[in-house]
Amino acid sequence: MxxxxxxxxxxxxxxxxxxxxxxxxxxxxxxxxxxxxxxxxxxxxxxxxxxxxxxxxxxxxxxxxxxxxxxxxxxxxxxxxxxxxxxxxxxxxxxxxxxxxxxxxxxxxxxxxxxxxxxxxxxxxxxxxxxxxxxxxxxxxxxxxxxxxxxxxxQPAPAGANGLPALGEHANADVISYGIPDGADPVRFVGQHTVLVGAGASSLNAIIELDRIAREHPGTRITWALRRGGTGTTFGGGADDQLPQRGALGIRAREAVEAGRVEVVTGFRTARVDRAGAQVVLTGEDGRTLEPADTLVVLAGxxxxxxxxxxxxxxxxxxxxxxxxxxxxxxxxxxxxxxxxxxxxxxxxxxxxxxxxxxxxxxxxxxxxxxxxxxxxxxxxxxxxxxxxxxxxxRVELDLPDTGVCGGSGLYDDPDSTSGGCCTPPPTLLTIGGTSSGGQC
Structure with a gap:
């Protein structure tokens, strides 16, 4: 041996x-x-x-x-x-x-x-x-x-809120992406309507990249579908995050939302993805539908x-x-x-x-x-x-940085909850200039 x-x-x-x-x-x-x-x-x-x-x-x-x-x-x-x-x-x-x-x-x-x-x-x-x-x-x-x-x-998670692919998700794979959009290669998104499903750092990155494309190319639209009932901790810990650029991710995404460049739909749990010509329409478990999308970006983990x-x-x-x-x-x-x-x-x-x-x-x-x-x-x-x-x-040789945000307590992706957590308030909106500097890891 x-x-x-x-x-x-x-x-x-x-x-x-x-x-x-x-x-x-x-x-x-x-x-x-x-x-x-x-x-x-x-x-x-x-x-x-x-x-x-x-x-x-x-x-x-x-x-x-x-x-x-x-x-x-x-x-x-x-x-x-x-x-x-x-x-x-x-x-x-x-x-x-x-x-x-x-x-x-x-x-x-x-x-x-x-x-x-x-x-x-x-x-x-x-x-x-x-x-x-x-x-x-x-x-x-x-x-x-x-x-x-x-x-x-x-092994990306599917759009379906039940952990399984939504009905029609496989059949419409040609208009679905499971990766973060690349602002340097915007052709797929320019002048189009993109629906993003998911939360977390990858979704924040996606919002920042899509927002950059939208600001440079008028007519580009973004809808962000969240399973939880409110934005709460979706934007992370902001200035309280001990990794500053992780906190900055949420601050930049929040700016795009509050400026009206990104439409947020909360409490939306995807059940179906149906074709509508060259576009797709998402239907939630509660029967709500979103406007037809040219591209669906799924970043659900x-x-x-x-x-x-x-x-x-x-x-x-x-x-x-x-x-x-x-x-x-x-x-x-x-x-x-x-x-x-x-x-x-x-x-x-x-x-x-x-x-x-x-x-x-x-x-x-x-x-x-x-x-x-x-x-x-x-x-x-x-x-x-x-x-x-x-x-x-x-022996422990590492002290991991705090995220600056509280979660848990059974509130993760709760469609009826508008609370972000149990110990800290949502981050204050700050203005940070420059380009995206957040990502994985």
Whole structure:
């Protein structure tokens, strides 16, 4: 077992950082990435500017791996996703060399000779990881441990308010987008009516980008459909957010709404998407309909893909699909303060499956509040535990920034609630000039 590698699923920020920590601890990583290059998911939203600064986006073990080559960490500023890849993640993948396999899609993980039912000797068996490469050829790798850092990007939530695709959502896929619009490529939205379904940082980014297009191209219209009964905490913590550019996202989106450039429809829970010529019409569960839209943008969150882990004994919260020990901390239904505690190996352990860890965005299940720095602390702790350094694994080396807004108390997406939360008032509208500087992470 000790001669086998630790398989890391995903060559995104947390997957590559995991590999750097493993090397530093004298453990051999094997990173399996389904995309054709490093951080393939990040590259797909490369036009979005992050709301974390460069120092918060670089893992320290990764930096130590890169520095001997002459690489220098950007000192300040807020990169776009594309800049994050080009200036940090791609060089990191290059430093790891052949330890990273691209076009390697993981289709299943199990224990050698043991399916999910078998107890006998389970923890003594290596993991077996099944992979299909870009040519359709199947491969199998044995591993002493598995770190799943595959993220949630490939699993966007649908427009349907019941968690299932709305009737007609699949049939009208040609006019539906599940990504943040790119203001530098506005053709699809110019002079058109766009309906946005969703809330959270991605939706705020979308509102800012669509508003920029609308201001530059008269006749462009935006409707924002919210499931909750009022805007409440939709705009975030504003000036109270300890990540200033995350707070600025909501301030800019709020400006667009209060200036009348964005129409907000509250308490709208999508049930149907029907065709009306070249346009689509959304119908809510209460029978209300929205004006016909040329484009529907759905940013209702993301979900973990657990399909390839079906033969493993996962200890997950049944609601959030996150490791049980961290669910209460990040569940937007019950979490009632603006801060979240850092998580490590102890909270990410699956008791029935030793040496399996789900890290990164996927570790939060369906919760929308993950930060890159959260993942870096997770993988530092997890790798320390795999290396037998329990003291380092249980040490907390990160204090996460407060969002400046209170939620939870059963109010998450409640269509009848106009309250934003339980401890802080909605943010005051402030005027901030300049371009969008918020995004993921």
């Amino acid at each position: 000790s001669e086998l590698p630790v398989v890391v699923i995903g060559a995104g920020p947390q997957g590559l950082a995991s590999a750097a920590h493993l090397l530093e601890r004298g453990l051999e990583p094997l990173v399996l990435e389904s995309g054709r290059g490093p951080a393939a998911a990040v590259a797909e939203w490369g036009h979005v500017r992050l709301f974390s600064q460069w120092p918060e986006l670089i893992d320290q073990a990764a930096a130590r791996l890169l520095e001997p080559s002459g690489w220098q960490a950007p000192a300040a500023g807020y990169p776009t996703g594309a800049e994050w890849v080009e200036q940090y993640l791609a060089p990191l993948a290059g430093a790891l060399g052949e330890r990273v396999l691209f076009d390697a899609r993981v289709t299943g993980v199990s224990r050698a000779g043991r399916d999910r039912l078998v107890d006998a000797g389970r923890g003594e068996q290596p993991f077996t990881v099944h992979v299909i490469d870009g040519d359709g050829v199947e491969h199998r790798f044995d591993a002493r441990a598995v770190i799943d850092a595959s993220g949630t990007w490939r 993301f979900r973990p893909d657990l399909s390839f882990l079906s033969e493993l004994r996962l200890d997950l919260d049944p609601t959030l699909q996150a490791p049980r020990a961290i669910a209460a901390e990040v569940d937007p239904n019950i979490h009632s303060c603006g801060s979240v505690q850092a998580t490590g190996a102890r909270e990410l352990t699956h008791a029935g499956e030793p040496n399996l860890y789900i890290v990164g965005m996927k570790s939060y299940g369906r919760a929308p509040t993950f930060l890159a720095m959260t993942g870096y602390e997770q993988v530092r702790s997890v790798v320390a535990m795999l290396a037998g350094d329990v003291a380092a694994a249980e």
